[in-house]
Amino acid sequence: MGSLFRSEEMCLAQLYLQSEAAFACVSELGELGLAQFRDLNPNVNAFQRKFVNEVRRCDEMERKLRFLERELKKDKIPIRDTGDDPVAPPPREMIGLEAKFEKLENEMKEVNTNQEALKRNFLELTELKHILRKTQSFFEEAAMYHGNQPETNQPEEENLLVNDYAKTPYTKLGFVAGVILREKVPAFERVLWRACRGNVFLRHAEIETTFEDPHTGDTVNKCVFIIFFQGDQLKTRVKKICEGFRATLYPCPETPQERREIAIGVMTRIEDLQTVLNQTEDHRKIVLSQVALDIRVWFIKVRKIKAIYHTLNLFNVNIAEKCLIAECWCPVVEIDRIQLALRKGTELSGSSVPSIMQRMNTKEAPPTYNRTDKFTQGFQAIIDAFGIANYREVNPAPFTIITFPFLFAVMFGDIGHGLLMFLFALYLVLSEKKYLAKKPENEIFEMMFDGRYLILLMGIFSMYTGFLYNECFSRSINVFGSAWNVNAMNDSNTTLQGSGTLTLDPKTYGVFRGTPLPYPNGTGDPYPYGIDPIWQSAGNKISVQNSYKMKNAVIMGLLQMIFGLVLAFYNHRYNKDYLALFCEWIPQLIFLMCLIGYLCILIFYKWAVWNVLNSNSAPSLLIGLINMFMFTKPTWAKKTQLYSNQNEVQITIVIIAILCVPWMLLTKPIILYLRNKFQGTTRYAGVRVAVDETSDDVAILDHDHLDDPETASITPKDEEEKFDMSEVLIYQVIHTIEYCLSCISHTASYLRLWALSLAHSELSEVLWTMVMHSGLSAKGILGAFMSFVIFWGFAGLTVGILLVMEGLSAFLHALRLHWVEFQSKFYKGEGYLFTPFSFSLIVEGRVDE
Amino acid sequence: MIGAWITIGIVTLIWALIGGVGPFILPKGPNRGVYQTMIVLTAVCCWLHWFITYMSQLNPLMGPTLTRGEIYLMGWVW
Numbered sequence: 001m002g003s004l005f006r007s008e009e010m011c012l013a014q015l016y017l018q019s020e021a022a023f024a025c026v027s028e029l030g031e032l033g034l035a036q037f038r039d040l041n042p043n044v045n046a047f048q049r050k051f052v053n054e055v056r057r058c059d060e061m062e063r064k065l066r067f068l069e070r071e072l073k074k075d076k077i078p079i080r081d082t083g084d085d086p087v088a089p090p091p092r093e094m095i096g097l098e099a100k101f102e103k104l105e106n107e108m109k110e111v112n113t114n115q116e117a118l119k120r121n122f123l124e125l126t127e128l129k130h131i132l133r134k135t136q137s138f139f140e141e142a143a144m145y146h147g148n149q150p151e152t153n154q155p156e157e158e159n160l161l162v163n164d165y166a167k168t169p170y171t172k173l174g175f176v177a178g179v180i181l182r183e184k185v186p187a188f189e190r191v192l193w194r195a196c197r198g199n200v201f202l203r204h205a206e207i208e209t210t211f212e213d214p215h216t217g218d219t220v221n222k223c224v225f226i227i228f229f230q231g232d233q234l235k236t237r238v239k240k241i242c243e244g245f246r247a248t249l250y251p252c253p254e255t256p257q258e259r260r261e262i263a264i265g266v267m268t269r270i271e272d273l274q275t276v277l278n279q280t281e282d283h284r285k286i287v288l289s290q291v292a293l294d295i296r297v298w299f300i301k302v303r304k305i306k307a308i309y310h311t312l313n314l315f316n317v318n319i320a321e322k323c324l325i326a327e328c329w330c331p332v333v334e335i336d337r338i339q340l341a342l343r344k345g346t347e348l349s350g351s352s353v354p355s356i357m358q359r360m361n362t363k364e365a366p367p368t369y370n371r372t373d374k375f376t377q378g379f380q381a382i383i384d385a386f387g388i389a390n391y392r393e394v395n396p397a398p399f400t401i402i403t404f405p406f407l408f409a410v411m412f413g414d415i416g417h418g419l420l421m422f423l424f425a426l427y428l429v430l431s432e433k434k435y436l437a438k439k440p441e442n443e444i445f446e447m448m449f450d451g452r453y454l455i456l457l458m459g460i461f462s463m464y465t466g467f468l469y470n471e472c473f474s475r476s477i478n479v480f481g482s483a484w485n486v487n488a489m490n491d492s493n494t495t496l497q498g499s500g501t502l503t504l505d506p507k508t509y510g511v512f513r514g515t516p517l518p519y520p521n522g523t524g525d526p527y528p529y530g531i532d533p534i535w536q537s538a539g540n541k542i543s544v545q546n547s548y549k550m551k552n553a554v555i556m557g558l559l560q561m562i563f564g565l566v567l568a569f570y571n572h573r574y575n576k577d578y579l580a581l582f583c584e585w586i587p588q589l590i591f592l593m594c595l596i597g598y599l600c601i602l603i604f605y606k607w608a609v610w611n612v613l614n615s616n617s618a619p620s621l622l623i624g625l626i627n628m629f630m631f632t633k634p635t636w637a638k639k640t641q642l643y644s645n646q647n648e649v650q651i652t653i654v655i656i657a658i659l660c661v662p663w664m665l666l667t668k669p670i671i672l673y674l675r676n677k678f679q680g681t682t683r684y685a686g687v688r689v690a691v692d693e694t695s696d697d698v699a700i701l702d703h704d705h706l707d708d709p710e711t712a713s714i715t716p717k718d719e720e721e722k723f724d725m726s727e728v729l730i731y732q733v734i735h736t737i738e739y740c741l742s743c744i745s746h747t748a749s750y751l752r753l754w755a756l757s758l759a760h761s762e763l764s765e766v767l768w769t770m771v772m773h774s775g776l777s778a779k780g781i782l783g784a785f786m787s788f789v790i791f792w793g794f795a796g797l798t799v800g801i802l803l804v805m806e807g808l809s810a811f812l813h814a815l816r817l818h819w820v821e822f823q824s825k826f827y828k829g830e831g832y833l834f835t836p837f838s839f840s841l842i843v844e845g846r847v848d849e
Numbered sequence: 850m851i852g853a854w855i856t857i858g859i860v861t862l863i864w865a866l867i868g869g870v871g872p873f874i875l876p877k878g879p880n881r882g883v884y885q886t887m888i889v890l891t892a893v894c895c896w897l898h899w900f901i902t903y904m905s906q907l908n909p910l911m912g913p914t915l916t917r918g919e920i921y922l923m924g925w926v927w
């Protein structure tokens with residue numbers, strides 16, 4: 001059988017790698033991605049392992065690369081992605097890489113500090129420039145205010161404010177000028193006023209241009225201020241307040257000439273600084289653009305080296321023979337490729353001693369490895385989400401590919417809805433290259449993208465079941481011509497005139513195709529494919545569909561459960577577990593067939609044999625089934641009999657079903673007990689000893705190869721478990737009860753197919769009659785407009801409620817039917833996944849070690 | 850149209866052909882087994898669903914209840 005039906009055959013292998021060749025070999029294995037290494041030093045602390053230093057160095061390199069990557073992102077320089085995948089460089093190149101990254105990091109840091117210092121300088125100069133400009137206007141204002149002779153002719157108010165008594169006001173009046181954040185100004189003003197009791201004079205003006213904070217890179221708005229005060233005491237106080245508000249103070253000369261000189265000096269310095277800044281920026285750009293070319297490759301290299309050393313840390317170090325010993329799980333069919341990779345690695349490292357690979361025997365359960373491709377992986381994911389299959393257990397995934405979309409479609413059957421779903425999935429499938437290259441950000445979208453093939457099949461099957469249900473947005477299509485002839489009813493019934501409803505009677509000649517001529521031996525000739533379109537408008541549609549869909553659900557449930565049992569048969573046969581096959585599997589199958597299988601046969605029998613002429617005496621199947629277990633005799637008179645000799649047949653079936661229970665319950669424990677007793681041997685620490693209760697003699701029958709260190713070390717837990725009858729019995733009782741009950745409860749659970757499919761068709765019909773129908777029945781110009789508007793409402797509701805919500809609910813129910821009802825028949829799901837050491841996963845950053 | 854047994858025979862034959870011949874004319878490939886399983890299961894599921902639908906209508910125990918307007922319309926159009 002193909003690869004997906006059972007997981008790959010795995011083996012445990014031991015690798016002896018020369019210490020100098022180990023790195024290259026592991027690197028080759030990582031490229032191959034087919035070996036899962038086991039930790040041979042589980043007791044050793046992560047910090048005490050052999051290659052901790054190397055791992056640490058790699059971490060350091062990765063940190064530096066991340067720093068550079070951040071700088072690149074800051075400058076919005078795109079990282080070149082050539083798509084090539086470099087191999088891990090040999091360890092001796094690590095020093096070179098380290099030096100390179102060190103140099104780049106230092107250069108980058110230096111450029112950054114320089115740039116920051118320059119920017120701060122630039123900021124200060126610009127602020128000074130603004131101060132000079134603004135204070136100039138303050139002083140000019142003051143000069144204007146004082147008139148032409150400010151020294152001699154003082155206005156009264158100014159005197160009051162600054163100096164009451166001195167005749168030389170400007171000489172004694174001190175001032176400070178500075179720059180403060182704009183939002184701090186009101187608070188600053190208030191504090192100044194309070195602290196200096198109103199004895200200072202503050203003027204401020206906003207600077208129109210915004211500044212960039214050199215440290216954080218944020219843009220800030222600032223204000224120029226100038227404070228006039230008198231005396232040293234106030235001066236210290238003002239300066240302290242300025243400090244507190246983180247205002248920067250600048251020296252500002254008093255005379256206009258000096259100010260002008262300084263302003264000119266500042267301007268030239270700003271210009272110089274600007275050129276230096278530009279050059280620094282250019283330099284930074286050049287360095288970064290070089291980094292952008294190679295950073296992706298560097299990342300891959302460093303991650304690969306780190307992964308290799310991580311793996312090497314799992315190995316056992318044999319100091320005497322200077323080699324590393326590794327143990328790995330690998331698929332049996334890939335051993336040749338692994339050996340080839342090892343040889344290549346040894347050659348690359350130039351080691352003269354070859355690396356050795358040796359298969360080991362173990363009783364430990366190997367990991368489960370199902371090889372999937374882009375089509376099958378979505379389905380395998382559904383199975384794995386429930387539980388990883390045991391090693392070499394039948395994998396339900398290849399069957400789920402069809403049964404899952406099919407059961408979904410049974411609940412979701414509608415041509416229109418199926419078509420929309422199909423088109424959506426088709427778009428995803430056709431544009432998968434685009435989305436595979438660029439990982440979609442949206443999590444929900446990513447989930448749907450991963451299940452695109454599943455959705456595609458769900459859409460196709462929904463169209464098929466929709467065709468069978470004859471529903472397209474809840475409307476029917478008359479493809480083959482209805483089997484019901486209303487005209488025959490018309491001709492034969494003269495009371496048709498008038499209003500009200502009329503039920504077509506298949507007993508009337510010509511009303512139902514093929515009847516009543518061949519009765520009672522023949523049958524009618526119904527609509528050939530799917531439900532007759534006439535039922536769409538029938539008032540009693542639900543009662544007919546109810547009966548059909550319920551029976552449909554039971555039959556499908558039975559067949560899927562039997563299919564599950566068939567797969568269980570393959571499991572038993574593969575494991576050569578004939579005890580389970582004869583003592584569990586066969587009675588299980590018989591039990592299921594007696595209960596539900598018989599019901600399904602009756603369903604078909606009733607469909608085929610019962611017709612309009614004798615429908616009055618047709619018995620109810622469900623009540624018949626209940627009566628069967630109560631041993632009530634079915635009779636024609638009570639309208640409970642379906643066929644002759646029914647009573648005898650049913651009693652036989654019930655007796656067989658009841659006999660199956662002790663068969664399931666007791667035979668296996670009894671056989672196990674007898675087998676254990678008559679073997680009469682027990683094992684003591686790997687040595688089998690025959691115990692004879694009547695004598696004291698014991699004889700050693702066979703013994704493990706205790707002297708063989710290999711088997712002894714690998715299989716420490718392979719001692720046979722002690723046989724415990726009560727445990728076996730309890731286990732068997734639980735399983736028997738569980739199975740017998742599940743036959744009923746799981747069949748009932750399949751009725752969700754009936755309920756959901758009915759709900760879906762009812763909901764879509766409600767949507768049609770309540771929304772679309774009202775739009776279409778409006779008249780005139782308004783009607784045209786109305787139907788346009790209402791169509792969009794209808795479309796939105798169809799997608800939102802029927803496709804998304806109903807689809808999700810049908811999906812979950814189909815999922816449950818597979819996980820519980822189907823897989824419980826054969827699937828254990830207690831294995832663990834094969835996670836090979838592979839660079840392709842590590843490089844993408846998906847595996848975080 | 851052509852009688853129930855003939856219809857059953859034809860549709861069953863079609864699905865049996867799909868399920869029986871399809872797996873053998875598939876191109877060779879690593880996933881051939883999976884595709885074969887898919888085709889057989891599709892044929893089985895589709896046939897089964899059709900068969901249940903057909904059988905449930907084979908002998909109608911009651912007829913559809915229609916309004917007289919609908920009956921007139923159907924008699925005229927169909």
